[in-house]
Amino acid sequence: MEKYTEYKYMSGFDNHFSSEALPDALPKNQNTPQKCPYGLYAEQLSGSAFTVDRKHNQRSWLYRIRPSVSHKPFTKVAETTGLVSHFSDANSVSYIPNQIRWSPFKLFSTEKADSSQNINFIDGLHTLAGAGDPSVKNGLAIHIYNANQDMVNTAFYNSDGDFLIVPQHGRLDIITEFGRIMVSPCEIVVIPRGIKFAIKLPDGPSRGYVLEIFVGHFELPELGAIEKSNCDYTIVNKYVGQLFSAKQDHSPFDVVAWHGNYVPYKYDLNNFNVVGSISYDHLDPSIFTVLTCKSAFPGTAIADFVLFPPRWAVQEHTFRPPYYHRNCMSEFMGLIKGKYDAKAEGFLPGGASLHSCMTPHGPDTTTFEKASNEELKPVRVADGSMAFMFESSLMLGITKWGLSCSEIQENYNAVWQDLKCHFDPNNRPGN
Numbered sequence: 464m465e466k467y468t469e470y471k472y473m474s475g476f477d478n479h480f481s482s483e484a485l486p487d488a489l490p491k492n493q494n495t496p497q498k499c500p501y502g503l504y505a506e507q508l509s510g511s512a513f514t515v516d517r518k519h520n521q522r523s524w525l526y527r528i529r530p531s532v533s534h535k536p537f538t539k540v541a542e543t544t545g546l547v548s549h550f551s552d553a554n555s556v557s558y559i560p561n562q563i564r565w566s567p568f569k570l571f572s573t574e575k576a577d578s579s580q581n582i583n584f585i586d587g588l589h590t591l592a593g594a595g596d597p598s599v600k601n602g603l604a605i606h607i608y609n610a611n612q613d614m615v616n617t618a619f620y621n622s623d624g625d626f627l628i629v630p631q632h633g634r635l636d637i638i639t640e641f642g643r644i645m646v647s648p649c650e651i652v653v654i655p656r657g658i659k660f661a662i663k664l665p666d667g668p669s670r671g672y673v674l675e676i677f678v679g680h681f682e683l684p685e686l687g688a689i690e691k692s693n694c695d696y697t698i699v700n701k702y703v704g705q706l707f708s709a710k711q712d713h714s715p716f717d718v719v720a721w722h723g724n725y726v727p728y729k730y731d732l733n734n735f736n737v738v739g740s741i742s743y744d745h746l747d748p749s750i751f752t753v754l755t756c757k758s759a760f761p762g763t764a765i766a767d768f769v770l771f772p773p774r775w776a777v778q779e780h781t782f783r784p785p786y787y788h789r790n791c792m793s794e795f796m797g798l799i800k801g802k803y804d805a806k807a808e809g810f811l812p813g814g815a816s817l818h819s820c821m822t823p824h825g826p827d828t829t830t831f832e833k834a835s836n837e838e839l840k841p842v843r844v845a846d847g848s849m850a851f852m853f854e855s856s857l858m859l860g861i862t863k864w865g866l867s868c869s870e871i872q873e874n875y876n877a878v879w880q881d882l883k884c885h886f887d888p889n890n891r892p893g894n
C-alpha cells in the first residue's frame with residue numbers, strides 16, 4: 464500500500480492563500496506577466512462573477528505546466544449513472560410529504576471485488592433527493608457515495624456547483640489542483656465548482672454523504688502541490704447533470720504555484736464549538752450551523768450544514784431532546800457515528816432521514832417517555848456521536864433510486880404511532 468505522508472495545511476477560512484512548489488514560481492506584483500516564471504502558463508479560475516463586490520469575489524490564479532484547455536473535446540459518458548440533477552422533472556423524482564428514513568447504505572465488502580464491481584468515487588455517487596436545476600443555478604442535490612476503487616489517471620470536476628463531502632466510513636485521500644487533502648470521518652471537505660480532483664481510498668471501501676449546491680458558495684453563518692506527468696488522463700465533467708469525459712496527455716494537477724481565495728478546504732468537526740442553552744428550553748438548531756449557502760432571501764439558506772456533536776445538556780425544567788415540529792425548511796439528516804438524541808433506534812450510522820417541508824416529526828415514543836420523566840441532572844448528550852443535517856429552504860424531490868433502494872425503511876412512521884394521550888383536563892398545573 465502507498466505510504467501516506469502527513470499533509471500540511473494552510474489555515475483560515477475565507478483567507479487569501481498562496482503556495483509555491485518551486486521558489487519564486489509565483490509572478491511578483493502581477494498576475495499575468497508577459498512570460499511566467501519557469502515557463503509556466505497563467506490560468507485564472509473564478510468562483511464568482513467578476514462583477515460581484517470585492518468582499519464576495521472569489522478567484523485563484525494557477526501557474527501550471529500546461530493550461531487546462533489542452534484536452535481533447537468532451538464526449539458524453541453513457542447514461543448509466545446514479546446522478547439526478549433535474550428536480551423539476553416528475554419522471555425522475557417524486558415529491559411526497561411522508562417521513563422517510565434509510566437504513567445504512569450498503570458498503571462494498573472488503574473482499575476483493577471482481578472488476579465489474581470496481582466503483583470509484585464518481586461512479587459510486589447516487590442521488591437521493593434535491594431541488595431545482597443546475598442550468599439555472601438554483602437548488603441543491605443530496606447524494607450518497609459508496610466506492611471501493613481509487614480514481615486512477617482520472618480527474619473529475621463539477622460544473623454544476625460545490626460539493627460538501629461528509630465521509631462516514633473510510634478516509635478520502637483527495638488530490639486537487641491546489642494540493643492534497645486527507646479527509647477522515649468526522650471531518651468535512653468542500654470542493655468548489657470547477658476544481659479538478661481525484662479521490663483515493665486508503666482504507667478501502669468507503670461511504671458517505673454529499674451536499675451539492677447549484678448556486679453560490681458556503682460561508683460561515685452570520686456572525687500546493689506539484690505533479691509533472693505525461694501519462695494519459697481522463698477528465699470527467701458533470702455538466703448540467705450529465706457526465707462528459709475528455710482525454711488529455713498530461714496530468715491536470717500540474718500546478719506549480721497558485722494564489723487566491725477560491726480553493727478546496729476541509730474542517731475537523733471535532734473542533735466545532737457547541738453553544739446552547741445554559742438555563743432552560745431547547746434552542747433551535749440554527750446555533751449548530753457550521754456552514755451556510757445563502758439564498759437571495761436574507762436568513763434563508765439554499766442549504767445549511769448543521770452539526771449535532773457530543774455536548775452537555777444542563778437545561779432546567781425542560782424537555783431536552785428536539786421538540787415536535789413542522790418546519791418550512793426541508794431537513795435531511797445523516798449520522799456519522801453513535802446515536803441521535805431524538806431517536807432511540809432505527810437511525811443508524813451510514814443511514815439517513817428526510818423530513819420535508821411542513822412534515823411533522825420529532826422524538827420517537829421511547830425517547831419522549833424517557834425524556835419526559837428523567838431527572839434533569841447535567842448529562843453528556845450524544846457522547847461518541849456525530850449527527851448532521853443538510854437543511855434547505857427548497858422542497859426536495861426524492862429520486863427513484865432513493866425510493867426503491869433496499870435501505871428504505873417501509874414503516875418508519877410507526878415510531879410515532881404509539882405516542883400516548885397524556886391529556887388530563889383535571890390535572891391543573893400547580894395543584
Ligand SMILES: O=C(O)Cc1cc(O)ccc1O
Pocket residue numbers: 746747748784785786788790794805818824825852
Ligand atoms: O428534527 C431534527 O431532529 C433536527 C432538529 C433538532 C433540534 O434540536 C431542533 C429542531 C430540529 O429540526
Ligand SMILES: [Fe+2]
Pocket residue numbers: 788790794818824
Ligand atoms: Fe427537525
